[in-house]
Amino acid sequence: xxxxxxxxxxxxxxxxxxxxxxxxxxxxxxxxxxxxxxxxxxxxxxxxxxxxxxxxxxxxxxxxxxxxxxxxxxxxxxxxxxxxxxxxxxxxxxxxxxxxxxxxxxxxxxxxxxxxxxxxxxxxxxxxxxxxxxxxxxxxxxxxx
Amino acid sequence: xxxxxxxxxxxxxxxxxxxxxxxxxxxxxxxxxxxxxxxxxxxxxxxxxxxxxxxxxxxxxxxxxxxxxxxxxxxxxxxxxxxxxxxxxxxxxxxxxxxxxxxxxxxxxxxxxxxxxxxxxxxxxxxxxxxxxxxxxxxxxxxxx
Numbered sequence: 001x002x003x004x005x006x007x008x009x010x011x012x013x014x015x016x017x018x019x020x021x022x023x024x025x026x027x028x029x030x031x032x033x034x035x036x037x038x039x040x041x042x043x044x045x046x047x048x049x050x051x052x053x054x055x056x057x058x059x060x061x062x063x064x065x066x067x068x069x070x071x072x073x074x075x076x077x078x079x080x081x082x083x084x085x086x087x088x089x090x091x092x093x094x095x096x097x098x099x100x101x102x103x104x105x106x107x108x109x110x111x112x113x114x115x116x117x118x119x120x121x122x123x124x125x126x127x128x129x130x131x132x133x134x135x136x137x138x139x140x141x142x143x144x145x
Numbered sequence: 146x147x148x149x150x151x152x153x154x155x156x157x158x159x160x161x162x163x164x165x166x167x168x169x170x171x172x173x174x175x176x177x178x179x180x181x182x183x184x185x186x187x188x189x190x191x192x193x194x195x196x197x198x199x200x201x202x203x204x205x206x207x208x209x210x211x212x213x214x215x216x217x218x219x220x221x222x223x224x225x226x227x228x229x230x231x232x233x234x235x236x237x238x239x240x241x242x243x244x245x246x247x248x249x250x251x252x253x254x255x256x257x258x259x260x261x262x263x264x265x266x267x268x269x270x271x272x273x274x275x276x277x278x279x280x281x282x283x284x285x286x287x288x289x290x
Contacts, residue, residue: 013158015204016203016204050276050280050283059160062209063208064207131195132280139284
């Protein structure tokens with residue numbers, strides 16, 4: 001039986017931390033399905049993405065460890081779990097969900113999963129913020145010169 | 146004989162236009178080697194990259210159409226051609242080199258190549274600029290609020 005791993009995230013400005021997360025997630029099974037958060041979900045839970053959802057999905061699916069990338073549900077994060085029926089769900093080091101709660105809710109919906117937690121890539125946890133800060137610093141400098 | 150294709154670029158904030166370029170380049174042969182421009186080369190020819198060269202190289206090599214990504218030479222763009230000996234060089238629609246000049250210079254250095262030109266992905270040619278503008282617009286708004 002193919003062991004399907006599922007990982008999820010916004011994946012706004014792709015950087016090596018994302019790649020590390022997906023590469024490590026992929027190691028827990030035979031195929032990796034990535035759920036890319038919809039723009040409105042990212043807006044609600046985190047912040048407005050810089051890159052629109054269809055571009056984020058395309059770029060995530062282009063990464064070697066990823067077998068398929070799908071856009072998430074706009075209303076219920078468990079909808080995609082029920083559709084895709086993974087047996088493993090990989091959470092990133094900074095994703096707030098609780099392992100036991102996710103396992104409990106998936107089981108309740110008829111999809112028994114094991115949740116694994118992927119650690120951070122050392123020195124790379126603030127990569128998106130650093131890229132954004134660099135763009136802002138240069139932009140503001142150019143605007144004021 | 147394996148037909149080696151070479152493509153080159155800065156690949157600063159990865160977007161579907163880059164992916165399209167690399168996917169199309171890959172179709173011209175059996176393997177694709179991508180030369181990622183050094184920070185100092187990008188600075189000289191285009192603009193300072195937002196993402197440092199080692200991160201740009203890692204992310205390009207993580208893309209499915211890419212077999213290997215290498216950092217370019219800091220002094221001579223033909224150095225990598227001589228080292229990697231491609232038989233095809235793919236140029237992007239907005240890369241300024243002239244096909245015949247590249248073919249002539251590669252031949253002169255003992256690496257006969259055919260240069261192919263890859264077209265633009267429709268509607269996606271300004272993707273990096275649009276991402277940067279969105280970051281700046283939001284950042285400046287936040288700074289002034």
